[in-house]
Amino acid sequence: MAASYLVRPQPVKVHRGLPICHGNAILQVKLNSTEVTVLLSVEQISKSYGARKAVDEVSFKVQRGQTVGLIGPNGAGKSTTVGMICGLLRADAGRIVLDGDVIGQGASAAKRKIGFVPQDLALYEDLSALENLKLFGALYGLKGKQLKQRCDQVLALVNLADRAADAPATFSGGMKRRLNIAAALLHEPQLLILDEPTVGVDPQSRNAIFDTLEALQAQGHSLIYTSHYMEEVERLADHIVIIDHGKVLADETPAALYHRLPAQAALAVELANEPSAALLAGVQALDGVTTVERSGATLNIGLAAASQAAPVLAWLDGQGHALLHFATARTSLENIFLNLTGRSLRD
Numbered sequence: 001m002a003a004s005y006l007v008r009p010q011p012v013k014v015h016r017g018l019p020i021c022h023g024n025a026i027l028q029v030k031l032n033s034t035e036v037t038v039l040l041s042v043e044q045i046s047k048s049y050g051a052r053k054a055v056d057e058v059s060f061k062v063q064r065g066q067t068v069g070l071i072g073p074n075g076a077g078k079s080t081t082v083g084m085i086c087g088l089l090r091a092d093a094g095r096i097v098l099d100g101d102v103i104g105q106g107a108s109a110a111k112r113k114i115g116f117v118p119q120d121l122a123l124y125e126d127l128s129a130l131e132n133l134k135l136f137g138a139l140y141g142l143k144g145k146q147l148k149q150r151c152d153q154v155l156a157l158v159n160l161a162d163r164a165a166d167a168p169a170t171f172s173g174g175m176k177r178r179l180n181i182a183a184a185l186l187h188e189p190q191l192l193i194l195d196e197p198t199v200g201v202d203p204q205s206r207n208a209i210f211d212t213l214e215a216l217q218a219q220g221h222s223l224i225y226t227s228h229y230m231e232e233v234e235r236l237a238d239h240i241v242i243i244d245h246g247k248v249l250a251d252e253t254p255a256a257l258y259h260r261l262p263a264q265a266a267l268a269v270e271l272a273n274e275p276s277a278a279l280l281a282g283v284q285a286l287d288g289v290t291t292v293e294r295s296g297a298t299l300n301i302g303l304a305a306a307s308q309a310a311p312v313l314a315w316l317d318g319q320g321h322a323l324l325h326f327a328t329a330r331t332s333l334e335n336i337f338l339n340l341t342g343r344s345l346r347d
């Protein structure tokens with residue numbers, strides 16, 4: 001809250017959640033630094049559509065300069081949650097505080113601090129990319145030299161400067177999405193919210209979107225990124241909020257989530273012959289083995305630590321099994337949802 005400050009601090013540059021202190025700017029803050037770095041506080045928000053509770057007492061925070069990944073399967077409540085944060089939907093209960101101001105219905109200064117990239121593209125297909133941006137910029141009250149300057153800056157940021165004169169009708173899905181991101185950045189929001197920005201986008205364009213988002217992160221922007229792909233959220237997010245049936249199941253750093261997984265490493269061993277049930281039971285009984293599955297002649301083994309791979313291989317060798325091939329890998333965070341719910345993130 002603005003009232004939390006003894007003196008409102010000078011603009012403090014942040015990078016990935018850490019304030020970069022200039023002079024004694026940060027010393028002017030009365031309360032502890034944790035409160036000062038919180039940009040968005042989502043506090044027990046709920047929303048029902050008729051009898052269906054889409055969002056059920058969801059809480060999380062976004063620190064300045066941080067990227068929060070909001071992940072959950074289809075229908076988990078992600079879009080409803082970000083819709084309430086943007087003030088597009090009214091929460092039935094709870095409150096949302098952005099930079100000290102409560103987000104409500106109607107136009108407000110607080111909402112101007114948010115840039116929103118919705119799931120459905122919002123572009124005029126037949127206007128040029130630049131004309132689209134000029135239109136959105138004008139809606140935000142930008143004009144003249146400032147509007148032109150911001151259009152050029154955001155086009156460069158999303159790597160579309162050379163396509164400024166072309167219409168989105170001629171763009172790939174990924175390029176349209178990047179133009180949509182550019183439009184959301186025109187008014188220099190403090191928080192950029194992207195709702196599943198890679199849906200319907202090919203892998204190359206997906207990488208171009210990630211490049212854009214990583215450039216924004218390097219500039220100290222704060223992001224909320226919703227997805228049902230764990231590897232996307234893992235790549236981008238400093239903090240991951242897992243949501244299912246409208247409820248928060250976990251709210252942690254990727255590293256902390258990894259620690260919640262029983263298996264930290266995966267070992268795949270291809271044998272000359274299909275392994276017997278007795279062999280599977282033998283592997284399962286070894287120290288550090290969390291899971292064993294058989295796929296044809298390959299054993300897929302979950303390990304509590306990567307260091308347990310060598311004793312498992314030695315044991316198999318000792319049983320007289322010819323090992324044709326083996327490979328180890330870090331376990332995937334994708335498994336955390338399965339671990340928390342017993343279901344897979346995607347059907």
Ligand SMILES: Nc1ncnc2c1ncn2[C@@H]1O[C@H](COP(=O)(O)OP(=O)(O)OP(=O)(O)O)[C@@H](O)[C@H]1O
Pocket residue numbers: 049052053054072073074075076077078079080081228
């Ligand atoms: N306008 C609406 N009217 C009625 N029910 C809705 C409406 N919008 C969403 N829902 C329901 O609310 C729940 C949460 O939907 P929401 O779109 O927030 O989930 P999501 O996690 O964003 O899913 P997706 O990844 O499919 O977009 C779902 O059960 C959905 O069917």
